[in-house]
Amino acid sequence: MKVLITGSDGLLGMKLVKYFEEHFETIPTYQTKINESSIKMDITLKDEVETVIRKIQPNIIVHCAAMTNVDECETNKKQAELVNVTGTKNIAELACENGCKLVYLSTDYIFDGLKGYYKETDIPNPISYYGKSKLKGEEAVKNICKDFIIARSSVLYGWHPVRLNYVTWIISELKKGNKINIVTDQFNSPTLNDNLCEMLLKLIENNQIGIFNTTGGERISRFDFAIKISDIFGLNRNLINPITADQLSWKAKRPKDTSLDTTKIAKFIKPLNIAEGLNRLKNEIEKM
Numbered sequence: 001m002k003v004l005i006t007g008s009d010g011l012l013g014m015k016l017v018k019y020f021e022e023h024f025e026t027i028p029t030y031q032t033k034i035n036e037s038s039i040k041m042d043i044t045l046k047d048e049v050e051t052v053i054r055k056i057q058p059n060i061i062v063h064c065a066a067m068t069n070v071d072e073c074e075t076n077k078k079q080a081e082l083v084n085v086t087g088t089k090n091i092a093e094l095a096c097e098n099g100c101k102l103v104y105l106s107t108d109y110i111f112d113g114l115k116g117y118y119k120e121t122d123i124p125n126p127i128s129y130y131g132k133s134k135l136k137g138e139e140a141v142k143n144i145c146k147d148f149i150i151a152r153s154s155v156l157y158g159w160h161p162v163r164l165n166y167v168t169w170i171i172s173e174l175k176k177g178n179k180i181n182i183v184t185d186q187f188n189s190p191t192l193n194d195n196l197c198e199m200l201l202k203l204i205e206n207n208q209i210g211i212f213n214t215t216g217g218e219r220i221s222r223f224d225f226a227i228k229i230s231d232i233f234g235l236n237r238n239l240i241n242p243i244t245a246d247q248l249s250w251k252a253k254r255p256k257d258t259s260l261d262t263t264k265i266a267k268f269i270k271p272l273n274i275a276e277g278l279n280r281l282k283n284e285i286e287k288m
Ligand SMILES: NC(=O)c1ccc[n+]([C@@H]2O[C@H](COP(=O)([O-])OP(=O)(O)OC[C@H]3O[C@@H](n4cnc5c(N)ncnc54)[C@H](OP(=O)(O)O)[C@@H]3O)[C@@H](O)[C@H]2O)c1
Pocket: 006, 007, 008, 009, 010, 011, 012, 013, 030, 031, 032, 041, 042, 043, 044, 063, 064, 065, 066, 067, 068, 069, 083, 087, 105, 106, 107, 108, 134, 152, 153, 154, 155, 156, 157, 163
């Protein structure tokens, strides 16, 4: 079984390549060529996508590549549309033409956050351009492909050699002794990148098709999550200052509660709770 991965140097993609290499013939692709042997595939260039997919002939494409900075998507909608919508259409069309399964990574930000604990069947209503572009990507996948998985995730965290994410940023700031302001009124379902890899593997192994919430198993506010991070990593929780979202001036609106219901994925694998995910990350970092 050949699996081609897009966005292979991202927070999820990098972990997924390592994880899937143990199970499949895994082909990482990158927006830019990172070394002599790496495969460049800019998803916005249809010809390039066509050449690579025709040559590799994967059985499965896991499409992680995206413009993920929520505020940048708001200020540069054209680029967000190009990467998250046109890029996804390019991948979906080539997946369909070459008879391969497409696994598309989507987000909790397709919801307006007024309800929380969203099920796969709830109606999306994004309030940011990032959310809108990812939802358009979902629609392209559903319209173009028959054999697809849409895996919706939330506040992805984990170890990455270069880029900080919510958890590693908090660890880094608290270690430096910096005070940080964290909102108490925004709720999500944080997801360890390793656990998301395991969920995607289970869905593929079980030949699943359709939409799945693939997040951690616990809803938490950003503030309470920051406190748990400081406690588990032995850092000073007094540096974390609680504020509310209206005290911040983000470019894009943030939904209040986009926690996802994980009942459907839990039939295949147990989503980790916050303490389990953070302790796994701590063990990984300590072994380095
Ligand atoms: N991070 C989260 O909290 C979160 C939450 C829910 C869902 N998701 C979804 O999960 C997926 C993975 O997220 P992530 O956090 O791993 O993202 P990430 O770390 O920001 O990585 C995104 C990847 O996409 C690549 N990319 C961007 N434009 C591209 C293009 N034109 N052609 C090819 N590759 C391109 C980037 O390449 P460069 O490194 O070269 O820029 C990077 O490798 C995304 O689809 C995202 O929407 C993420």
